[in-house]
Amino acid sequence: MLPEKNRIRKDADFGAICRYGRLFSGGGLILRVKENKLGLVRCGVSVGLKFSPKAVVRNRIKRQIRAFFQQNLSEIESGQDLLVIVGKNWKEKEKVSPEQEIRQILIKNSLIKAKK
Numbered sequence: 001m002l003p004e005k006n007r008i009r010k011d012a013d014f015g016a017i018c019r020y021g022r023l024f025s026g027g028g029l030i031l032r033v034k035e036n037k038l039g040l041v042r043c044g045v046s047v048g049l050k051f052s053p054k055a056v057v058r059n060r061i062k063r064q065i066r067a068f069f070q071q072n073l074s075e076i077e078s079g080q081d082l083l084v085i086v087g088k089n090w091k092e093k094e095k096v097s098p099e100q101e102i103r104q105i106l107i108k109n110s111l112i113k114a115k116k
Contacts, residue, residue, distance in 0.1 A: 001064075002030070002043065002066050002069060002070045003042075003070075004010065005040060005042075006040065006041060006042055006043060006073060007042060007043065007044070008042045008043060008081060008083065009037045009044075011078075012043070013081065014044060014046070014083065016081075017032050017034045017044070017081050018083070018084045019032075020034055020084065021033050021034035021081070022034070024105050024108075024109050025105070026031070026101055026104055026108070027090060027101050027109045028083060028086065028087040028088075028089045028090025029085070029086060029087065029090055029098060029101050029102060029105065030084070030085040030087060031082060031083070031085075031105050031106075031109075032082070032083040032085065032088075032114050033080055033081070033082055033083075033109075033111065034080070034083075035079055035080060035081070036079055036080065036081045037079070038079070039078055040078055040079070041069075041073055041076045041077075041078055041079075041082065042080075042081045042082070043069040043082045043083075043084070044081075044082070044083045044084070045061075045062045045066060045069050045083075045084050046070060046083065046084070046085045047061050047062055047085075047086040048085075048086075050087050050088035051087070051088050051090065055080070056083030056100075061086055061098060064096070064098050064099060065084050065098050067084075067099075067101070068098070068099040068102055069082070072103075072112075074114050075113055076106065076112060076113070077111055077112070077113055080111065083109075084085065088111075089102075104110040
């Protein structure tokens with residue numbers, strides 16, 4: 001489970017990231033990134049009703065994305081707020097998992113630390 005200090009919970013934080021964060025997209029996933037002054041990585045996930053009217057499907061995607069961030073927190077550049085928005089056109093049936101797609105977006109935009 002993602003530690004409490006690494007979660008984005010407040011509506012004000014979600015709103016600030018949506019308004020002022022940089023936008024990166026790949027496939028049907030959208031990643032918004034905003035710098036924070038906390039010196040740690042915080043993550044949030046948004047999956048709307050347009051993606052699927054079934055809560056089971058939406059919650060499954062959220063769990064997969066949170067698990068990815070939990071496993072890879074140490075690799076992501078610190079001092080960032082990350083918000084993943086799953087678009088309605090992202091197909092769960094595609095061969096690419098949400099974790100792989102997020103990793104590709106992070107690598108492409110140099111948000112993952114270089115390995116030493």
